[in-house]
Amino acid sequence: MSMRGSVVIVGAGMAGLSAAEHLIRSGFTDVVILEASDRIGGRINTHGFGEYQGNSALIELGANWLHGSHGNAVFEVAKEHDLLDPYVLLDRMAGYAYTEDGRRISKSLTEKVWQVFQEVEMTLQDLNPLDANANSSFAIYMANELEKRLLEFPENQHADVRALFNCMLNYLSFHSAEDLEKLPLKYAACFRELDGGNIKLPKGFKSVLDVIVKKLPENCIQYNTKVEYIYYGSTQSRTATITCKTPTGKRMFEANHVIVTCSLGVLKSCHSKMFAPPLPPNKVKSINEMGFGTVNKIFLQWKTPFWKQGEGGLKFAWKTRNVGDKKTYWYKSIFGFDEILNNDNTLIGWIHGEAAEHLESMSDEEVKGQCTALIRQFLGDPNIPTPDAIVRSAWKSNELTQGSYSYVSYSSSPSDIKCLAEPVYMSGAPVILFAGEATQSDFFSTTHGARESGIREAESLKNYYQKKALANKL
Known part of the structure; x- marks a missing residue:
């Protein structure tokens, strides 16, 4: 034509x-x-x-990742061209969660809290914009709902459960590209999640x-x-x-x-x-x-990994959330570090919002130093070596994206x-x-x-x- x-x-x-x-x-x-x-x-x-x-x-x-498989236009392309072999789903809480005093939280408690967190997160999808408080944020809603669910756990676990909730709120923040205080509750349901989990692309x-x-x-x-x-x-x-x-x-x-x-x-x-x-x-x-929010990634690479394959996921369960000075305490907005498919020597850290923007003004050495200190602190091991290399994204200061x-x-x-x-x-x-x-x-x-x-x-x-x-x- x-x-x-x-x-x-x-x-x-x-x-x-x-x-x-x-x-x-x-x-x-x-x-x-x-x-x-x-x-x-x-x-x-x-x-x-x-x-x-x-x-x-x-x-x-x-x-x-591909967010969902059912009705996902990008998943269809990947499937049609055999780009999903091996078929690997993301396990968001792979590895272990650690407290800031260097203690590993039990896997069973972490999984139970993750289940509760996901149930509360799913209720966001059902919120009617007319019912939601116009001034309420994701942060307020999630905090209130999670506080109610705290009663399902014995009192001696409450400190760890709260710390795990804080870790998971950092996950929800980078998923949403912004600090949760800036996300209005009344429009939480307008984003549609697709079924099928998050799928990794091996190539x-x-x-x-x-x-x-x-x-x-x-x-x-x-x-x-x-x-x-x-x-x-x-x-x-x-x-x-x-x-x-x-x-x-x-x-x-x-x-x-x-x-x-x-x-x-x-x-x-x-x-x-x-x-x-x-x-x-x-x-x-x-x-x-x-x-328009900012999410950045920090990739740390070691010549010899200090972790066992499959256990390199390190989730940071902070006692308190990073609601104060995001520049001074930028590192409290890091969700943790994950292992990477087909890249055995590298861990990826996730950071969101104002802290992610501040990260772009820092040098590689400063970021590497602070991340090493955090990993040593949470794992309770002062002998973990400094990474040999670092690569970071900087989406906010990139003039072709600006977020x-x-x-x-x-x-x-x-x-x-x-x-x-x-x-x-x-x-x-x-x-x-x-x-x-x-x-x-x-x-x-x-x-x-x-x-x-x-x-x-x-x-x-x-x-x-x-x-x-x-x-x-x-």
Whole structure:
């Protein structure tokens, strides 16, 4: 169908690649992806770190797992291309939980508390926005519900149970990309969890991207091409002009349609200078008020692991939660350290919110030192060696992301997600379209949400041209 217009896609992350794949499958012949960096993936970033069985061992600086299998668009790609062998589900509480005075909490108690925590977390899914206290947060709700469930345990276990709850609240925080105090309770149910657990990708998340890219024409992706300005004001031409910065100077592209897939963090900081005319006021309001949080990872590597395989999961059960100075006590926001599939010498630590942002201002040596001190303290072993290497993510200070993923904040509502997803029309044509995890109402913050959003916008362009062709025949 050569009658179909030209499409420029901004960003080669999961949303942009999925949009391009779907457009090309639908008969569009003029599709270009403009990618500001030198790689595909966006907030998916599989990275080599160490060795495993003679090959480069992998770590995920960004997206880590497939969240659920039932109805997960990314899981379907992985399954179709045999990327799930061996099939490994995440065990969130693998390894052991430790107290800050260097004591290991029994596995049976940890598992019982985890069961209770998950039951309370599931009740968030059933909350009616009209019933929930408008001022209440995830933090208040979880604390109150967990306090009630404390009565199910003997009194001599209460201190350990509370410490385990604190550990699990750190897990829920990095899962949500923000300190729980900043998450409004009334919208807790708008995110939809998929069944099937969290599934690991043995060949790394990049293996999924690679099979999508193989379906795109050669030179479809223009790397190191940073979009600076999108002018879409001409009613006569019905085209948009995109001005880009490249290593060799400015470059211009023209297209009938632009699908913008950059992160909400980038839209927050750049929308006013990126679009001409400015985006509609309701869309600007939604961009400004939606939440965009930060999660970072700390990878520590030892030449010789100090742990037994299968027991390297170290969960930090703090006596008190990190609700004070997040900069001074940033390390209290670390959930703990986990083992990594197919990378025997490395542990991954998780940190969220304000503490994760502060982490980016610190040196590798400071972070390595503090993490070593924590591991020695919680394991009660002053002889644990300092790691030989460290790699960290820094999503907040990365100008191409400016954070990790979106959430519904106190100043926003689920309707803002729908508003962000609305195309901008000129003379009845969808000229500027929006995709990315922040535009997906049920699955924001996930890679399957990003994939669905890219397919959604590609499908809307396909429908637009089918209706146009039908109207021309009549």
